[in-house]
Amino acid sequence: MTARIVLLHLAVLLLLFALQFIASDYVILTLTRIMVLAVYASGYNLLFGYSGLLSLGHAMFFATGLYAAAIGTTRAGLSVPEAFLAATLIGVVVSSIMGVIVLRARGVGFMIVTLMFSQAAFLTVLYFGDYTRGDEGIVILDTIRIFSFLGRTIDLTDPLLRYNLALALLAILVALILVLVRSRFGHVLVAIRENEDRTAMLGYDVARYKFIAFVISGTLSAVSGATYALMFAYAGSTLASIQYSIHPLLWTLLGGASTTLGPMLGTGVMFLLVDFASGFTNVSLLITGAVLIALVLFFPKGILGSIRQRYLKWLP
Amino acid sequence: MTAILETRGLSRNFGGLKAVTDVDFTLEAGEIRAVIGPNGAGKTTFVGLISGRVAPSAGTILFEGADISHLPAFRRVRLGIAYTFQITSIYAKLTVAENVDLASHQRGTTDTRSCLEQVGLGDRASQVAGTLAYGHQRLLEVAMGLALRPKLLILDEPTQGLSDGEIDNFIELVRTLSKRATVLLIEHNMPVVMSLAHRITVLDRGSILAEGTPEAIRANPAVQAAYLGTADA
Ligand SMILES: Nc1ncnc2c1ncn2[C@@H]1O[C@H](COP(=O)(O)OP(=O)(O)OP(=O)(O)O)[C@@H](O)[C@H]1O
Ligand SMILES: [Mg+2]
Numbered sequence: 449m450t451a452r453i454v455l456l457h458l459a460v461l462l463l464l465f466a467l468q469f470i471a472s473d474y475v476i477l478t479l480t481r482i483m484v485l486a487v488y489a490s491g492y493n494l495l496f497g498y499s500g501l502l503s504l505g506h507a508m509f510f511a512t513g514l515y516a517a518a519i520g521t522t523r524a525g526l527s528v529p530e531a532f533l534a535a536t537l538i539g540v541v542v543s544s545i546m547g548v549i550v551l552r553a554r555g556v557g558f559m560i561v562t563l564m565f566s567q568a569a570f571l572t573v574l575y576f577g578d579y580t581r582g583d584e585g586i587v588i589l590d591t592i593r594i595f596s597f598l599g600r601t602i603d604l605t606d607p608l609l610r611y612n613l614a615l616a617l618l619a620i621l622v623a624l625i626l627v628l629v630r631s632r633f634g635h636v637l638v639a640i641r642e643n644e645d646r647t648a649m650l651g652y653d654v655a656r657y658k659f660i661a662f663v664i665s666g667t668l669s670a671v672s673g674a675t676y677a678l679m680f681a682y683a684g685s686t687l688a689s690i691q692y693s694i695h696p697l698l699w700t701l702l703g704g705a706s707t708t709l710g711p712m713l714g715t716g717v718m719f720l721l722v723d724f725a726s727g728f729t730n731v732s733l734l735i736t737g738a739v740l741i742a743l744v745l746f747f748p749k750g751i752l753g754s755i756r757q758r759y760l761k762w763l764p
Numbered sequence: 765m766t767a768i769l770e771t772r773g774l775s776r777n778f779g780g781l782k783a784v785t786d787v788d789f790t791l792e793a794g795e796i797r798a799v800i801g802p803n804g805a806g807k808t809t810f811v812g813l814i815s816g817r818v819a820p821s822a823g824t825i826l827f828e829g830a831d832i833s834h835l836p837a838f839r840r841v842r843l844g845i846a847y848t849f850q851i852t853s854i855y856a857k858l859t860v861a862e863n864v865d866l867a868s869h870q871r872g873t874t875d876t877r878s879c880l881e882q883v884g885l886g887d888r889a890s891q892v893a894g895t896l897a898y899g900h901q902r903l904l905e906v907a908m909g910l911a912l913r914p915k916l917l918i919l920d921e922p923t924q925g926l927s928d929g930e931i932d933n934f935i936e937l938v939r940t941l942s943k944r945a946t947v948l949l950i951e952h953n954m955p956v957v958m959s960l961a962h963r964i965t966v967l968d969r970g971s972i973l974a975e976g977t978p979e980a981i982r983a984n985p986a987v988q989a990a991y992l993g994t995a996d997a
Contacts, residue, residue, distance in 0.1 A: 632869055639855060639866050646853045649815065651841035651870045651912065 453764050457626060460709060461619050468611050476607050478723070482716045483614040484675045485699070487621050489711030491668025492696035497706035498629055499661045500641030504559045504693050505550075505566030509666040511573060511688035512542045513673030518586040518683035519579060528595050528604065528678055535674035536667065543666025547659045563693070570688045585684025586677075593681060610679050617675060618712070621668065625708050628664075629764060637661055638706070669696075691733070698736060701743045704752030708764045713751055767826075768793040768916055768946050769814065774823035775970075776809055783809040785970040787823070791916070796938065796947045798961035800981075802990065806970040807950045808850050811918045814948075815847035816840045827916070841870075844915030848905040848922060850950070856894030860885055863893050863904055867911035879910040882940075884933055899925040903934075910941065917941065918948045923956055935959055958982075966990070 464483070468476060488510055495501045513535045520531035546565060553561045573580045580586065593604035604610060628634050636657050639647045648654045677683045686692075695718075696711070703714025721739065722732045743750065749757060756763040769791040776784040784806045791797055799807050812818035814825060816837030824833045832840055841847075855863050864876040880886050883903040888896065893904060902922055909917050919938075923931050931953070938947055938960055951957045957964065957978070964981040966973045968990045974981060981987055 635862075635866065635869075639858075642855045642857055643853060645817075646849070646855065647866070648836075648838050649817070649841060649847050649849070649853075650867050650908065651838050653836075653838050 452762060453626070453630075456763075457622050457708070460712075461615070461622065464615055464618070465612075468608060473607060476611050478719060479716075480607070480611045480614045480679065481676075482712075482719050483611075483618045484672055484679060485695075486618060486712040486715045487675070488669050488672035489696045489699040489703070489715050490621055490625055490708075491665045491672065493700045493705060493707075493711040494625065494628065494637075494668070495661055495665035496697065496700055497704075497710070498634060498641065499637040499658060501658065501662070502559050502697070503550075503562040503665075504690075504697070505562030505564070505569075506666070506669050506696055507688050507690065507692035508546070508566040508569035509539060509543055509669035510673040510676075510692055511569060512666075513539050513670030513675075514677045514683045514687055515573065515580060515586075515673075516670070517674035517677040518588055521588055521592050521678070522586055523579070527597075528593065528602070529597055532671075532674050532678060536671055539667040539670025539674075540663060542670070543663045544659075546666065547662040551655065551658050551662060563690070566693050567690065570685065570690070573685045573688045580683070580685065583685040585682055585686075588677065588681040588683075590681070593678065604679060604681075614675070614679065617671075622708065622712075626764065629706075629708060633657070633660075641706075691736075694736065694740070698740050698743075701748075701750050702739065704750030704754070704756070707750070707752040707756060710750055710752040717751070766793050767791060768828055769948075770826040771814070772824045772826075774810075774813055774825060775821045776806075776813055776818055777821045782970050784813060787967075787970075787972055789965065789972065791946060791948060793915075793946055794942070795962045796942050796949060796960050798957040798964045799948065799950045799967060800952070800957060800964060801967035801973070805967040807967050808920055809970075810967060811847065811920060811948065811950060814840075815845055815918055817847070841912060844913075845918065846909040846912040846914035846916070847918045848902075848909045848920060850920035850924075852898070852901045852905060854893045854901055854904050854908075856892075858893055859890050860893050860896065860904055861889040864907050864911050867908040871911065871913055873911070873913065875911050875913070879907045882910060882937060883907045884930070897925075899927065899930055902926065903930070906934075906937070914945050916946045916948060918950075920950045921952060922949070923951065923953050931956060 492506050495503060516535035516538045517531045520526040520534050521528060526534060550558060550561045550565065574582050590605050595602055636652055640654055640657055644654055699714035699718055700711045702718055704710030722735055725735050752763060767790045771787055771789040774784060774787045787810065801807050809818055813820050816835060820833060824831055827843060827845065861876055864879055868875045880889055883906050885900060885903055885907060896904060902925055906922055923934055926934060935956060961978055963976060964978055965975045966981060966987050973990055974984045974987050
């Protein structure tokens with residue numbers, strides 16, 4: 449059972465590794481983006497899918513990482529690895545502070561509070577336009593993105609290197625999520641999702657579990673944001689907007705909430721859909737909305753959730 | 765004998781409604797105590813105060829001599845107070861064994877199998893809990909309670925929905941269990957109460973109306989007027 453699960457995840461990662469030898473430049477770039485954003489979606493899924501907390505404000509954590517990395521490299525004189533590390537730590541701090549505040553709310557209240565804080569964060573980005581350059585955005589120069597690390601020259605403008613770095617990050621994430629959700633900790637998160645009262649009456653400190661899940665989720669979002677900024681050399685306010693809070697929800701729902709590979713798959717499929725549809729229309733938001741409605745109405749378990757229900761009961 | 769639990773002046777209002785009023789209550793270690801009373805008497809609220817599900821409006825609760833009035837529910841569980849819900853509260857989508865695992869893992873034990881066998885659900889371990897008959901879901905609650913290895917086990921109407929045969933087994937189970945834990949049993953089923961309880965506390969409109977041995981309570985005219993005369997048992 450466990451071997452089967454590990455093999456499946458390894459196979460997915462190996463497939464992604466092999467793809468770089470046959471894929472076109474465009475596909476490589478798209479897949480890199482998908483992998484980086486899949487980290488965001490998976491972090492979101494830990495909170496939404498496994499713990500049952502629907503946040504409408506995760507863009508604030510994605511943006512935290514994004515801007516920490518962009519401002520860190522362009523203004524604070526940090527190297528790329530330093531900026532990445534700083535962005536991760538700031539992600540921990542910001543999600544801890546937010547966690548203390550927003551986890552006081554439950555259910556719809558939680559959705560509203562996260563949404564409001566995220567909007568406030570978005571407006572903050574615009575307000576401090578001198579530093580963030582608003583929706584025009586910060587561009588990270590190539591001179592910064594080519595750096596030496598542990599005696600080697602790393603060139604983040606090299607698409608294949610970026611692809612493999614994104615894949616490495618994804619591999620770490622997949623391992624982390626897999627271990628988490630199959631651990632006692634993960635089981636308690638699911639228990640809280642299924643029946644919070646009962647879980648407290650079994651002696652679990654529900655608030656503490658939720659807080660830890662929230663911080664991990666927010667930090668992974670920040671890591672994704674930082675990677676996004678550093679790899680694609682850009683941080684703009686659109687990436688902090690409500691749209692980017694809805695995206696991970698949509699990707700997770702599409703691929704299958706509370707499945708380990710669902711968010712990744714959902715991110716990929718959604719990219720394909722938008723790509724395909726951009727042949728006829730340039731309103732990607734419309735497609736996003738349509739898919740969201742269709743999912744909720746007809747397909748609430750998403751792709752992998754449905755497959756698990758019908759065929760592969762062992763899918764984690 | 766020593767008191768395992770004591771409440772002093774314990775009260776809880778819901779708005780203007782006095783659900784529990786000024787209750788002084790003492791429970792001896794090792795006893796089986798039944799709490800009876802008409803619907804709405806405040807029984808569930810009273811044990812909710814003890815387990816920490818409901819915050820008191822006034823009064824104190826001592827458990828093994830320590831003031832637990834302001835401890836959150838999960839800490840009280842860790843101290844050894846387990847509560848089975850009146851309205852069945854299980855993990856409907858998880859299997860029976862996974863339900864009990866969550867309890868035993870919290871205690872760091874691997875008691876799941878034996879707890880399921882004690883309540884008679886040993887052969888249903890891999891069944892999805894939500895598909896159990898109602899009475900069996902009640903037993904699953906009890907199994908989760910057992911897995912917590914409580915010092916004080918609070919059972920809120922555990923025999924609701926059980927067949928006569930299952931009730932007999934249940935009575936045996938509580939007897940065995942009471943060798944290890946103090947039992948506080950809310951029960952409407954009078955034969956169960958009479959055959960199990962060492963002492964009975966009668967709640968009426970939030971206050972203790974009477975307290976004593978089953979014989980004394982049965983003979984108490986005030987109790988008969990308030991409760992037994994209209995009992996559904
Ligand atoms: N959360 C609540 N909010 C408002 N009123 C409540 C609440 N919980 C209980 N009550 C009220 O308090 C009173 C006592 O209720 P409680 O559930 O404790 O009674 P009970 O003795 O357990 O009744 P039953 O035998 O029906 O289970 C009732 O009038 C009930 O309506
Ligand atoms: Mg009740």
